[in-house]
Amino acid sequence: MKLKPEQTSFHAHHSPMGAYATLTFGMFGASGGLAAEAALPGEGGLSVGFIDSDGVINELPLLGIQEDDRSSYVDQIEEGAAKETHRLIPAAEIKRTYDWATDRFEAGNLKIEIINPFYSLPDPACSSYEDQRRASCPAGFIRLSFDNRSGSEDTTVFCGFPLKQRERWRLFESDGMVGGIHRDSMGFATCESAKPFVHWSIEDALRFPNEADPFLLGDTAGLLFDVAAGRTGEFLIAYGFYLGGNVTYGKPMKYWYSRYFQSVENVLGYALEHAEYYLDEAVARDRELHVAELSDAQKFLIAHATHSYYGSTQWFDDGGKPRWVVNEGEFRMMNTFDLTVDMLFYEMRFNPWTVRNVLEQFVAEYSYYDELFLPDHPGKMYPGGLTFTHDMGVANHFTPDGQSSYEVKGLDRECFSFMSCEQLTNWICCAGVYFAQTDDFQFLEKHRQVLLECFASLLNRDNPNPEKRNGIMAFESSKTWPGGEITTYDSLDHSLGQSRGNTYLAGKSWASYLALNHLFKQLGMADEADEAYVAAERCAATLVAAYDDQLGFIPAVLERGNESAIIPAIEGLIFPHEMGLEAMVSFNGPFSDYIYTLQKHLLNILKTGVCLYEDGGWKLSSTADNSWMSKIGLCQYVARQVLNISVDPRSDEAHMDWQVKGSAAYACSDQFVSGKARGSCYYPRIVTNILWLDEQCGTCGKANKVSEEQMR
Amino acid sequence: MKLKPEQTSFHAHHSPMGAYATLTFGMFGASGGLAAEAALPGEGGLSVGFIDSDGVINELPLLGIQEDDRSSYVDQIEEGAAKETHRLIPAAEIKRTYDWATDRFEAGNLKIEIINPFYSLPDPACSSYEDQRRASCPAGFIRLSFDNRSGSEDTTVFCGFPLKQRERWRLFESDGMVGGIHRDSMGFATCESAKPFVHWSIEDALRFPNEADPFLLGDTAGLLFDVAAGRTGEFLIAYGFYLGGNVTYGKPMKYWYSRYFQSVENVLGYALEHAEYYLDEAVARDRELHVAELSDAQKFLIAHATHSYYGSTQWFDDGGKPRWVVNEGEFRMMNTFDLTVDMLFYEMRFNPWTVRNVLEQFVAEYSYYDELFLPDHPGKMYPGGLTFTHDMGVANHFTPDGQSSYEVKGLDRECFSFMSCEQLTNWICCAGVYFAQTDDFQFLEKHRQVLLECFASLLNRDNPNPEKRNGIMAFESSKTWPGGEITTYDSLDHSLGQSRGNTYLAGKSWASYLALNHLFKQLGMADEADEAYVAAERCAATLVAAYDDQLGFIPAVLERGNESAIIPAIEGLIFPHEMGLEAMVSFNGPFSDYIYTLQKHLLNILKTGVCLYEDGGWKLSSTADNSWMSKIGLCQYVARQVLNISVDPRSDEAHMDWQVKGSAAYACSDQFVSGKARGSCYYPRIVTNILWLDEQCGTCGKANKVSEEQMR
Structure with missing residues (x-):
């Protein structure tokens, strides 16, 4: 444009x-x-x-x-x-x-x-x-x-x-x-x-x-x-x-x-x-892109994100086999998993084989097993399970198997701690979307055991004792001992940064259980499928119950009286939606309480001074002046497509301004502090906004495929 | 120390x-x-x-x-x-x-x-x-x-x-x-x-x-x-x-x-x-180095120069054959010939084969033929001859054969013009020293034709008409048409920067003729040897005649009333000296007039405000505030060893200060403006001072080889 x-x-x-x-x-x-x-x-x-x-x-x-x-x-x-x-x-x-x-x-x-x-x-x-x-x-x-x-x-x-x-x-x-x-x-x-x-x-x-x-x-x-x-x-x-x-x-x-x-x-x-x-x-x-029924600002954001994405991509020949790597922009970490899960939608549209390729790299080389502990009683270790590293190396230096370049042992919920639980949900959700959109049964069969181990691992992180589970992560990885895990939102405050009790991560856990439910069903594993479904119900119930009428939202962290409001509480909805599990994200489906709750949550926090900036731009957390464009793009799509919430088009204009002015020197960036790029510059992740191309128009919710006629 | x-x-x-x-x-x-x-x-x-x-x-x-x-x-x-x-x-x-x-x-x-x-x-x-x-x-x-x-x-x-x-x-x-x-x-x-x-x-x-x-x-x-x-x-x-x-x-x-x-x-x-x-x-x-009878400042300068020299060296495998390249410090030009001729003495001490290697690279790949013209009558071209490029490329990019990265056509005696005459003398002088110190007859035989062509080419640059020769370059290479050539002193004023009529280059022409005389004799080519000797006599005679009693020195450029005084008028003496042609540089030999004249020249200009800085440091030209450490080292050795002129040890202290203070950020540098490194930083050429190791002591003139006893 x-x-x-x-x-x-x-x-x-x-x-x-x-x-x-x-x-x-x-x-x-x-x-x-x-x-x-x-x-x-x-x-x-x-x-x-x-x-x-x-x-x-x-x-x-x-x-x-x-x-x-x-x-x-x-x-x-x-x-x-x-x-x-x-x-x-x-x-x-x-x-x-x-x-x-x-x-x-x-x-x-x-x-x-x-x-x-x-x-x-x-x-x-x-x-x-x-x-x-x-x-x-x-x-x-x-x-x-x-x-x-x-x-x-x-x-x-x-x-x-x-x-x-x-x-x-x-x-x-x-x-x-x-x-x-x-x-x-x-x-x-x-x-x-x-x-x-x-x-x-x-x-x-x-x-x-x-x-x-x-x-x-x-x-x-x-x-x-x-x-x-x-x-x-x-x-x-x-x-x-x-x-x-x-x-x-x-x-x-x-x-x-x-x-x-x-x-x-x-x-x-x-x-x-x-x-x-x-x-x-x-x-x-x-x-x-030109004929898509999107605003100019939206088209710009998609185009700009795409330009930066390819700038970070590496297609390798690993002894005759292809290996797909996306570098983490200015940080140059390789296949950072919490980026992979966001770029998933772009890659599913263009190159699904790269998704499989990266997932299999994680299984074969960048997975590990941990134990778990309760932060209040760090003296005792519990069974943990399989999970995945944050990344595969940095600046073309592959790390040894089972290690990332980023994660440092023993940190307590600060930057560079482990993301054990989140990366586990990332593998499950990516696998779910990959299978749902490709019907690649060979992949599914091959990773039957991995899925089982992922399931067990995710359950354990809630609580190794089945009696005490509520669907939400409460146990920390031994890698962090005696500290605690973080999420991909590593540079935000605890509202999004810490993993345990986190509403954002809980949403992805819920999505993971639903994905597992679906995949186990496809594999003919009815018992495991049922168990996964029950876990999803458990998770949703906890989240619904956590809605605070006085605050008007689910607090970001379900512990110690946290009162932050976060947009990414809705993030997990994307996965069942993209897997075609429409019933699961329907207002009339089995999780209607959860969906209604999240709708209410978002409607109440999308307010200037809470989760909106003055210019209409989205602010991911009410308590941190730090917003990520990739996550905004994703959550806006969820808001419109799943939660039936209109998005003020002023936000697109604001976000475009953040990029062309706030990040003029760094091409497309992800992290913005008050509209200025800060960290996560020159970044590939913003292609979450490819999701918008599936919308009828920019602000309401119907699927749209560009017709042949429009293309001419 | x-x-x-x-x-x-x-x-x-x-x-x-x-x-x-x-x-x-x-x-x-x-x-x-x-x-x-x-x-x-x-x-x-x-x-x-x-x-x-x-x-x-x-x-x-x-x-x-x-x-x-x-x-x-x-x-x-x-x-x-x-x-x-x-x-x-x-x-x-x-x-x-x-x-x-x-x-x-x-x-x-x-x-x-x-x-x-x-x-x-x-x-x-x-x-x-x-x-x-x-x-x-x-x-x-x-x-x-x-x-x-x-x-x-x-x-x-x-x-x-x-x-x-x-x-x-x-x-x-x-x-x-x-x-x-x-x-x-x-x-x-x-x-x-x-x-x-x-x-x-x-x-x-x-x-x-x-x-x-x-x-x-x-x-x-x-x-x-x-x-x-x-x-x-x-x-x-x-x-x-x-x-x-x-x-x-x-x-x-x-x-x-x-x-x-x-x-x-x-x-x-x-x-x-x-x-x-x-x-x-x-x-x-x-x-x-420790036991050498040199001052601490001299030892420092030798050590520092050596450190920087190796930092610029490249020993390549060219399809199975060794190829030696020295990079030009911060400029990264490769085998810049006017550096090679200065680093010659270091390489002859340690690795004579690298000298042969570089000379043969120049013959096989980095030589060219030009025509000549008289600057006052640029309309007419005269026969020129063989010569060599300034360098072989830059920053690991080899230039095509016959081309340097540096030289630009059509410039008139300014930076980046051709150095056709000087590079010709450089090949001859290097070959002379190489043979004299190695007795490598195979090399000599192999390049018999090259030597003949070099001789013809050098004579032509004086004057294609034998009747009109005076031993000194007067004709410009067609490469510069309608401009003029420069010397290695490209960033100085015309006193050292221009080639024609230049006393510095004339001294190297004289040395070249003597080298050719010696080499032709070894090859049994008596006629050519004689002719070369006559050319040397012609050159020396012109220089002796150019001594200006009123000025007290030979002007830098023998045209248009130039009155600059330059130390490098004595530079050419190094080659017959290093070739062991002691008679040629003796006060009692056939060139005694020339040697006496240069002694007088140097004694008269080594004065504060003329060719000395206040701190005792050497200033190569009376009319340029720009001095080169490599050339100082060489000329100080010539002063002591050939001209029997004591060098004030204060200069060594000054030069050490230039390096450690004026070039603190750039390791060993060559070019100094009022004691501060400027251009030619991080440079290999300063190893000319290896010559000092052959001196009995730092300030007087007798050869010294470190004895076995001293070594213990």
């Missing part, structure tokens, strides 16, 4: 799928640029513009405005004509259109589009070599155009890629392509008629006597294109990445694309050769 | 040979740390200290003092007891001893030594697998000790390696070692009894409940050692590097060490297993 003038300046990932690589730019005057495996935007940028009839360089402000590194070579930089012939195009003259797969900047006769096709990654288990090759190709496209129809002189347009200072390029020309490559790991190329350059900047490239004579000490390489007077020039450039060989540590793996490509030249050549296919896919995605 | 208290805080490389890798630290409170292929000190450091009887962490200030990255994970950092239990040891309590291969810090009972053994790299053409393996092993050592003999309680000492923020570690334990590894590319290990840790800092590692429980989100990994009360603990740690696979671009090559090692664990294991051998080598080098 077209962005308002005050909303045009923010960074966005522009990434291929599964390559953990990006061309990040869009915040005017801020650095970014090509980068692989980076936690945050880089120190380069994009140098795009044209030379006007006065010889002035007109450049979009898509790179960091900073001194170049010339001064270390030369005593004194000559100031002079050059400075006066270089004009950064002011923001007011720039129009930006931000679609699902295309980011477009227009200024006068200049237009640049960055195009990142995405689509369902074909399951490696059952697709062709060519399909795999095409889907894994780590490239994106830039379409640069200049309308010189009213011009009386030929002009030059340029597209350059500044790197971090002191990084260098080589130029290449082969197979009808010309381009530049940095460290054999990233580069760009075109098949059009173009003059390549390398210099410190476009300004220097044009100022030096031999215009495009490569000066290989420069950190900016790029292409110059001529546009004749009276004509329009349109030029397609591919940019791409290639990290060959083992790129992970602890467990050595390669990128999946390295099965199909031998070099970055190879990647670029393939991308350009198959450009039509890729550009068509991008058009299809753009149109798909 | 022991450093004075005010000279202890400066960075130094601590590097293995040929791995382009370093552990840089030493400037208190400044960041640095482990790094591979880095242009400047990194963003990590070294965390070394002990815990005193009050539980206070006492740490040397060997890392950057900055906020950690905790704030992005946790809302609020708890301030408290921890802060008060951490003490950075003040500089006043730290003693530093800086030897050739050992850098030692002592504070109270704590001592840490960083040991970097170096010695002659065995010629791969004729040495054993084991010798090659040992020499290429990319590791260094840390010896950490604590004297707890008077202590009544056990204590803990620690050695940690902070990385750049967001970089991560994995721990390992195997083959009796325990240690940490980052990205499979660098790490540390010990065979002693130690507890490894990973955390944000040593403080955090000790504060968290499970002391050494690895927290893999931390950027600091390290080792904790116990020292019992009443005992002294001494612990040996190896640190090492490993970049596997192709590491260069344009021309793919691996590190030579990857022929002998499979991983960084493998490197560390080997280093620890062979520690005795390595430590003995380090002791031998330390002693060698």
Whole structure:
């Protein structure tokens, strides 16, 4: 959609799928640029513009405005004509259109589009070599155009890629392509008629006597294109990445694309050769979002989330087998499970096989068994059970089996403690949704024993003594001894941060029991199914009973007089809903009390000063000034689709503002403190909002599939 | 030598040979740390200290003092007891001893030594697998000790390696070692009894409940050692590097060490297993410098230069053949020829084969043919000849054959112009010294034609018309058309920066002709030898005639009334001297006029305000406030050894101060503006001062070889 003038300046990932690589730019005057495996935007940028009839360089402000590194070579930089012939195009003259797969900047006769096709990654288990090759190709496209129809002189347009200072390029020309490559790991190329350059900047490239004579000490390489007077020039450039060989540590793996490509030249050549296919896919995605009956702000949030998601994805070749990893944005933790469970909906829509892949990684490598204790009587250990680690490593360093990079023993409900109970519910809920949407019985059969162990483990965390269970976690993992577990909301206060007695986690426990009920039924295990159902009833009953009429909501933590109000009490409803267990989330179903209670809960807390900010943005907890965009997207969907609660569209505008202003420098972020990104920047998790695409319209509750007609 | 208290805080490389890798630290409170292929000190450091009887962490200030990255994970950092239990040891309590291969810090009972053994790299053409393996092993050592003999309680000492923020570690334990590894590319290990840790800092590692429980989100990994009360603990740690696979671009090559090692664990294991051998080598080098009859400042400068030199060296495996590359410090240009010719003396002492190796790279790949023109009549081209590029690439990007990364066409005597004439003299002079000191007739025979072409090319640059020659460059390379060439002194004014008519370059032309004379004689080419000798005479005669009695020196540039005085007019004398052509540089020899003239020249300009700074430091040109340590070292040796001119030892003190204060953050640097490092930081070239080791004492002129007795 077209962005308002005050909303045009923010960074966005522009990434291929599964390559953990990006061309990040869009915040005017801020650095970014090509980068692989980076936690945050880089120190380069994009140098795009044209030379006007006065010889002035007109450049979009898509790179960091900073001194170049010339001064270390030369005593004194000559100031002079050059400075006066270089004009950064002011923001007011720039129009930006931000679609699902295309980011477009227009200024006068200049237009640049960055195009990142995405689509369902074909399951490696059952697709062709060519399909795999095409889907894994780590490239994106830039379409640069200049309308010189009213011009009386030929002009030059340029597209350059500044790197971090002191990084260098080589130029290449082969197979009808010309381009530049940095460290054999990233580069760009075109098949059009173009003059390549390398210099410190476009300004220097044009100022030096031999215009495009490569000066290989420069950190900016790029292409110059001529546009004749009276004509329009349109030029397609591919940019791409290639990290060959083992790129992970602890467990050595390669990128999946390295099965199909031998070099970055190879990647670029393939991308350009198959450009039509890729550009068509991008058009299809753009149109798909365009025609959805959602507000512009909602469409923006979906598009922005998607851009950041792919920027964090890694599709590995683990000794011939595919392995899917999503990095945790700026934190770079790998397959953080409490992100996986949120990105589930996106991946189920596009690549269900990645969900199975990650779940099986957790079972095979990143699970562990613990014991349990009661915090008030830490002296005695009780049987615990199977559960899963928080993550699988960090910054390409896989942790040893059964360990995460994040979790530290012995902490009491503070950041970096264990999330044993929550990760257990995450595995169960993901497995439930995965099976319900795929009917993958093979998966189910294979993990029959895991499901049984998960069930036992979850029950024990309520209470190892069946007589004393109330459906809600009360026992702590021995990993935390003598402390206590936390939830994914690790940087919030206890209202969402602590696990035991937590209403948010209780909701996911309820969902887990229902998922187990469903899965056991499918496996023909009627007794276990019944037992799981009873557990769900127990949990719901406790939660219903915990509703405090005086407060008007269920307190966040069911202990010690806690009085916080939290939106994510409703979060667990998403799982039975997505599993198609509509009866379970119906106002007329067996859990109607629970559903009515949560409706009441949410209606009462969605108030400014409680769980709404002044700008209409959602505040996850009444007692913490810290809100997470991924969870908001999910809970808004639950509110509309399950609880029949309209959502004020002002919130979408607010959330869009948080992203484009509060997180301008960090692309799409998750965690916001009073509308400013803080931690969880450059993050993949926000794609929970893919759920909105299933809604008839943005604020009411009916399923919507885009019709064929609308697509045309 | 022991450093004075005010000279202890400066960075130094601590590097293995040929791995382009370093552990840089030493400037208190400044960041640095482990790094591979880095242009400047990194963003990590070294965390070394002990815990005193009050539980206070006492740490040397060997890392950057900055906020950690905790704030992005946790809302609020708890301030408290921890802060008060951490003490950075003040500089006043730290003693530093800086030897050739050992850098030692002592504070109270704590001592840490960083040991970097170096010695002659065995010629791969004729040495054993084991010798090659040992020499290429990319590791260094840390010896950490604590004297707890008077202590009544056990204590803990620690050695940690902070990385750049967001970089991560994995721990390992195997083959009796325990240690940490980052990205499979660098790490540390010990065979002693130690507890490894990973955390944000040593403080955090000790504060968290499970002391050494690895927290893999931390950027600091390290080792904790116990020292019992009443005992002294001494612990040996190896640190090492490993970049596997192709590491260069344009021309793919691996590190030579990857022929002998499979991983960084493998490197560390080997280093620890062979520690005795390595430590003995380090002791031998330390002693060698220690007993030399040089001042402490001179010894310091040699040691410091050597540390930085190895930090820039790359020993590659080019498809099975060794390839030697020295990077140009912060600029990372590869085998910059005008550095090669200065580092020649160091390499001839230690690894003559690397000189041959580099010379042959230039012949086979980095040479070109040009034409020539007279700047006043640029319309006409004359025959030119063979010459060599400025460098072979930058930042591991090899340039295409015949091209450098630095040189840009069409510039007129400004930075980044061509150095065609100077690089030609560099090849000839290097070849002359190489042959004279090795008697490698095979090399000579192989390059007979190259020598002939070099001779013709050098003559043409004087004047293509033999009748009009005066021995000095007057014709410009067509590469610069319609501009002009520069010398290695690219950031100085024309006194040293321009090539034609330049007294510095003329001195090297004279030396080149003498070298050719000698080489042609060896090849039995009497006519060519004679012709070369005549050319040398012609050159010397012109220079002698150019001596200006009124000025009291030979002007820097023999055109347009230049009146600059330059020290490097004497630089060329080094080559015949090092070739053993003593008669040629004798006051009684055939060039006595020239030698006397240069003696007079130098005596007259070595004056404060002309070519001396106030502090006694040398100023290469009277008209530029820009002095290069490598050239000073060389010219001081020439002054003493050839021109019999005493050098005021105050200059050595000044130059040491330039390095330890003016370049504290950049280890050893070359270029200084009024005593402050500016450009050419973190540089390898300063090893010209290895020449001093051949002197009887620091200020007078007799050859000195350290006797066996002195060594003991």
